[in-house]
Amino acid sequence: MPWNRRAVKSLDGFFTMGLLSILRKLRSSPEKELRILLLGLDNAGKTTLLKSLASEDIAHITPTQGFNIKSVQSEGFKLNVWDIGGQRKIRPYWRNYFENTDVLIYVIDSADRKRLEETGHELEELLMEEKLANVPLLVYANKQDLMHALPASEIAECLGLHTIKDRPWQIQACSATEGEGVKDGMEWVCKNVKKK
Amino acid sequence: MRLQKFLLRYFPPGIALEYSQRGQVKTKHIDLLSLTPRTDIAELAEAIANKEPLVTKNVVNQLVESLSKLQAKLYDSNKHLFYKYKTLKAHLLPLTNVAIDKQGQRCITGSYDRTCKLWDIDSGQEVHTLEGHRNVVYAVSFNQPFCDKILTGSFDKTARLWSSETGECYHTLWGHSAEVVSVQFNPQSHLVATASMDNTARLYYMVTGQDVAVLEGHTREVVSLHFSNSGQQIITGSFDGTIGIWDTRTAKREGLLVGHSEEISNCLYNFDCSLIASSSMDKTAKIWDPRTMSCLTTITGHQDEILDIAFDYKGQRLATASGDATAMVWDVHSNCNVVAVMQGHSEEVSKVCFSPAGNQLLTASLDQTARLWNAETGICSQVLSGHKDDVFSCCFSYSGHVIITASKDNTCRIWR
Numbered sequence: 001m002p003w004n005r006r007a008v009k010s011l012d013g014f015f016t017m018g019l020l021s022i023l024r025k026l027r028s029s030p031e032k033e034l035r036i037l038l039l040g041l042d043n044a045g046k047t048t049l050l051k052s053l054a055s056e057d058i059a060h061i062t063p064t065q066g067f068n069i070k071s072v073q074s075e076g077f078k079l080n081v082w083d084i085g086g087q088r089k090i091r092p093y094w095r096n097y098f099e100n101t102d103v104l105i106y107v108i109d110s111a112d113r114k115r116l117e118e119t120g121h122e123l124e125e126l127l128m129e130e131k132l133a134n135v136p137l138l139v140y141a142n143k144q145d146l147m148h149a150l151p152a153s154e155i156a157e158c159l160g161l162h163t164i165k166d167r168p169w170q171i172q173a174c175s176a177t178e179g180e181g182v183k184d185g186m187e188w189v190c191k192n193v194k195k196k
Numbered sequence: 197m198r199l200q201k202f203l204l205r206y207f208p209p210g211i212a213l214e215y216s217q218r219g220q221v222k223t224k225h226i227d228l229l230s231l232t233p234r235t236d237i238a239e240l241a242e243a244i245a246n247k248e249p250l251v252t253k254n255v256v257n258q259l260v261e262s263l264s265k266l267q268a269k270l271y272d273s274n275k276h277l278f279y280k281y282k283t284l285k286a287h288l289l290p291l292t293n294v295a296i297d298k299q300g301q302r303c304i305t306g307s308y309d310r311t312c313k314l315w316d317i318d319s320g321q322e323v324h325t326l327e328g329h330r331n332v333v334y335a336v337s338f339n340q341p342f343c344d345k346i347l348t349g350s351f352d353k354t355a356r357l358w359s360s361e362t363g364e365c366y367h368t369l370w371g372h373s374a375e376v377v378s379v380q381f382n383p384q385s386h387l388v389a390t391a392s393m394d395n396t397a398r399l400y401y402m403v404t405g406q407d408v409a410v411l412e413g414h415t416r417e418v419v420s421l422h423f424s425n426s427g428q429q430i431i432t433g434s435f436d437g438t439i440g441i442w443d444t445r446t447a448k449r450e451g452l453l454v455g456h457s458e459e460i461s462n463c464l465y466n467f468d469c470s471l472i473a474s475s476s477m478d479k480t481a482k483i484w485d486p487r488t489m490s491c492l493t494t495i496t497g498h499q500d501e502i503l504d505i506a507f508d509y510k511g512q513r514l515a516t517a518s519g520d521a522t523a524m525v526w527d528v529h530s531n532c533n534v535v536a537v538m539q540g541h542s543e544e545v546s547k548v549c550f551s552p553a554g555n556q557l558l559t560a561s562l563d564q565t566a567r568l569w570n571a572e573t574g575i576c577s578q579v580l581s582g583h584k585d586d587v588f589s590c591c592f593s594y595s596g597h598v599i600i601t602a603s604k605d606n607t608c609r610i611w612r
Contacts, residue, residue, distance in 0.1 A: 018546030018562055019292060019334075019588050020461055020503050023377055023419055024435070026393060065606050066290035066308060066585075085289075093289060096308060096332050096351065099375075 025069065025080050026100065033078045034193060035100050039126065040107035041119050042086040045142040049107060049176040050083040053186070058177060063087060067097070075190035081105075091122065098131035103138065103189050110141045110149040110173075120159045127164065136192045137169040138185055145175040168192045199250045202262045206269045207552035207594065208467055208509040211262060213250050224250070228263075229467070229510045233271050237263045270553045278568065278599055278611040280582055282320035286313060291602035292334045293589045297343035300593030302360070303600050304346055305608045306333035312348045314360060317598060317610055324363030328356060331375075339381040345402070347388055349376035355390045357405060367405025371398050378420050382427035387444060389430055391418040397432045399444060409447030413440055420462045424469045429486075431472060433463035439474050441486060451489040455482060461503050466511030471528065473514050475502040481516050483532060493532045497524060504547050508554035513571065515557055517548035523559045525571050536574030540567060547589050552596040560590040566601045580611055 064085035174181030289308035335349030374394035420433035500519035585605035
């Protein structure tokens with residue numbers, strides 16, 4: 001008999017998916033299901049964050065050449081999290097994924113002071129996108145475990161987050177590798193979804 | 197009436213008699229769906245000669261020769277071992293669907309990088325990059341059997357029609373208000389159909405790109421569509437759990453197949469369009485009679501969602517691919533008894549297709565492999581491994597000598 005994958009799925013706590021499942025995740029998510037877009041520069045820690053959310057092994061993570069999707073349960077919501085590769089050459093393709101986004105999560109490498117301006121610029125562009133208008137924004141100030149990490153307050157200052165008036169936003173200090181602060185951010189996400 | 201020549205069709209096996217009548221050349225088709233490697237060819241030729249006045253005594257030898265050729269095709273596609281021939285690496289982002297032309301010389305790949313690429317299979321060289329879509333190219337199709345045109349469906353809510361010779365875009369097909377996820381040419385190659393997440397399907401004239409009709413009625417996303425052989429009907433499978441049957445001339449819905457309790461993942465006609473098969477997230481597949489609009493059989497046995505189905509060329513076997521990591525083959529004519537269970541993948545099987553001769557099954561899985569199976573025994577004959585991420589799609593060439601697999605790892609592999 002075919003072995004039961006349901007059991008395996010629940011062990012992993014997430015689903016990988018084929019093309020058809022991607023279509024199902026594209027739109028019409030039923031109530032209590034959220035589409036979350038995870039963006040940020042390359043090496044910001046998006047995939048590590050995604051895996052940490054799904055309680056998976058984070059030992060062998062390579063730069064994302066495309067995207068990863070995982071579904072996790074949180075606060076009674078099913079979160080379908082789309083982690084999109086952040087390398088410069090594939091950033092123009094971010095807008096492939098904008099449609100029907102419920103929450104935008106932007107991940108920043110808090111220790112990468114050199115690229116703070118670049119990441120701020122990319123975020124600014126995102127906030128001007130029509131398809132992301134009014135979508136709540138969570139910024140993860142990641143890699144707080146590193147010695148040179150800027151505190152979240154300073155990053156908020158640099159990015160000018162306080163000038164955002166058209167949507168709820170939050171900045172959350174975290175360390176995806178240590179798993180610290182990640183849950184707090186997701187709790188904010190679930191509390192601030194616009195329509196559900 | 198005078199017989200001029202025999203024309204052969206390998207898959208499914210068939211023969212056409214080309215003859216002249218009052219100066220006009222005509223053809224008569226004979227399907228030989230029951231031809232197997234074990235069929236006695238002399239007997240079969242005798243039977244055809246008795247039935248067909250065109251086949252006179254003096255051509256029976258030629259007929260035997262032709263039938264042997266057909267039979268040989270059914271043999272040799274059984275033992276072929278596939279090796280990785282080329283890895284096509286030009287896409288920047290994951291691939292979606294692939295298609296291969298009738299000659300097995302060129303293939304097309306759709307990608308998240310918003311392009312569709314046309315490849316020469318022998319050289320592994322890119323022939324054309326079809327650029328113009330403003331979002332993911334999801335669906336790709338050739339106009340079989342001519343293959344001089346390509347149709348692409350995109351998340352940018354449009355479909356585009358291209359020349360496969362020059363790469364030129366003939367038309368952009370507008371009208372949908374959401375992602376276009378399935379596209380097909382009608383068999384006569386003058387209409388094209390598109391299915392969309394906006395709950396509708398649409399028909400366009402191929403030559404002018406003009407909007408012909410909107411097929412409205414589904415209450416959820418339409419994800420699958422297929423023309424009948426005559427081109428007069430089209431079936432649509434929807435996430436609303438139903439399959440619509442439409443008249444392509446009036447754009448009216450002639451019937452609705454209701455019975456599945458969850459989303460439809462695919463729906464198909466068999467070879468002679470006497471049956472429709474559908475698969476659903478409700479873990480079942482169903483066989484329907486399109487004339488009476490009734491369900492003939494419900495196929496149960498999978499423990500998870502059925503994600504894809506395929507008929508063999510003869511329409512005698514149905515294969516199902518499931519989230520339970522297995523594929524199964526069913527005998528369509530014996531009330532859909534299980535013929536074989538394909539166990540071995542460690543993750544969801546998302547695509548399935550038969551080899552043209554019907555004796556092998558090809559599956560694509562999220563476990564990063566594609567596999568070949570004996571369609572009668574369920575024994576895995578080959579694991580096509582090497583992709584570094586989910587295999588999203590796979591297909592056989594018409595001759596059965598080439599396999600294409602496309603993956604989330606941004607590459608496409610050719611196996612021969």
